[in-house]
Amino acid sequence: MKHISYILAPLMLLFTSCIYPFEPEGIKETSGIIVIEGDIIAGGTSFFLISYSQELTDITTLKSIVHAKVSVESSSGEVIQGRITYRNSQNGFNIDTRNLDIDQKYRLSVLMNDGEQYYSTWQTVEISPEIDSLSFYPDETNEVMRFYVSTHGDDNQRYYKWTYKEDWEYHSHYNSFFFYDYATDAVYEYPGTMNRYYCWNNDYSTSIMVTNTKDLTDNRLINHEIYSVGRTNNKISYIYSVEVYQQVISEEAYTYWVTLSKNSDDAGGLFSPQPSELRGNIYCAGDSTKPVLGYVGASTVTSKRIFVDQRKTLFWRRTEDCDAPMILSSLDWRKYYNYGYDVVDKVEEGMGVFSVYWAPVRCVDCTKKGGTKLKPSFWPNDHI
Numbered sequence: 001m002k003h004i005s006y007i008l009a010p011l012m013l014l015f016t017s018c019i020y021p022f023e024p025e026g027i028k029e030t031s032g033i034i035v036i037e038g039d040i041i042a043g044g045t046s047f048f049l050i051s052y053s054q055e056l057t058d059i060t061t062l063k064s065i066v067h068a069k070v071s072v073e074s075s076s077g078e079v080i081q082g083r084i085t086y087r088n089s090q091n092g093f094n095i096d097t098r099n100l101d102i103d104q105k106y107r108l109s110v111l112m113n114d115g116e117q118y119y120s121t122w123q124t125v126e127i128s129p130e131i132d133s134l135s136f137y138p139d140e141t142n143e144v145m146r147f148y149v150s151t152h153g154d155d156n157q158r159y160y161k162w163t164y165k166e167d168w169e170y171h172s173h174y175n176s177f178f179f180y181d182y183a184t185d186a187v188y189e190y191p192g193t194m195n196r197y198y199c200w201n202n203d204y205s206t207s208i209m210v211t212n213t214k215d216l217t218d219n220r221l222i223n224h225e226i227y228s229v230g231r232t233n234n235k236i237s238y239i240y241s242v243e244v245y246q247q248v249i250s251e252e253a254y255t256y257w258v259t260l261s262k263n264s265d266d267a268g269g270l271f272s273p274q275p276s277e278l279r280g281n282i283y284c285a286g287d288s289t290k291p292v293l294g295y296v297g298a299s300t301v302t303s304k305r306i307f308v309d310q311r312k313t314l315f316w317r318r319t320e321d322c323d324a325p326m327i328l329s330s331l332d333w334r335k336y337y338n339y340g341y342d343v344v345d346k347v348e349e350g351m352g353v354f355s356v357y358w359a360p361v362r363c364v365d366c367t368k369k370g371g372t373k374l375k376p377s378f379w380p381n382d383h384i
Contacts, residue, residue: 036050040123047092048108325358333356
């Protein structure tokens, strides 16, 4: 038996809300339809998100389903159970598929709490080629940083799909070495290397990125654009890293994702109600006519990472409005702290007199922009 020995990070897809009305033909009820997202990843960890579709006018937060038994089944009878995990603001199911035999066929099994059973159709494991290179281009005209992938495969690897995970370091506008303690109404210096200047954040791709080379003589992609980042986005304000995951998919899966992408562009959301013919490869065992949304494929995955350093590209443009810090009397410290201000600096003027400079906390504390002080283990610098 052949096994995949390498271990790759799990692939994830998150989906946005809808904007424009869309009425699918053949489906009377557009809410409450089971949605199953994810792929069976041979040689890695598979992640699946299960939820219900919502009406276009429903603005409530999408809630994932966790009261289910989720597993991957092989054509030889092996069953690998999933476990509930929390990924990127969603509760889903992790399944350890690192040791799958690529000569077997696989399907996803979802048993709901009410006893309703869902399956994906049996899938052959598609073998994905390596990514030859990743590259980027600062597009000054359109003010976006464009990212490209180059790859090549054999005649059985004509349909490609990508996802990616972003990590980036960004800084607060001001580097403050002091902080205000509300309890004591006093300003103190940060001890050691503590700071609110360096922060890190991450995100996962949300768009459908597929293409094919079926009409090309040479099965090769050179600098194929997969996504872009706006010039004023703080993701590229200092150091930005992206790891791109590449899958070869079947022609059937490709058709599904292309159709879904077109419907998403028209309707405004990936898993908004779709036409009856777009039900993917998942079915309800007890009622084959029941609509289910989603497509579960099986493949190996290859990946590659690049870094983009703003100090070299000089492309990012700051748009944040942070005025010069202002000096506040100690009588006003509590009031302005409650208004959303924080300490930038404390300067001795002489004779034991200090001036304390304040600015909006969003300009002082980098965590206020959604990031954390947790630096990725692979980051290329030493500061914390």
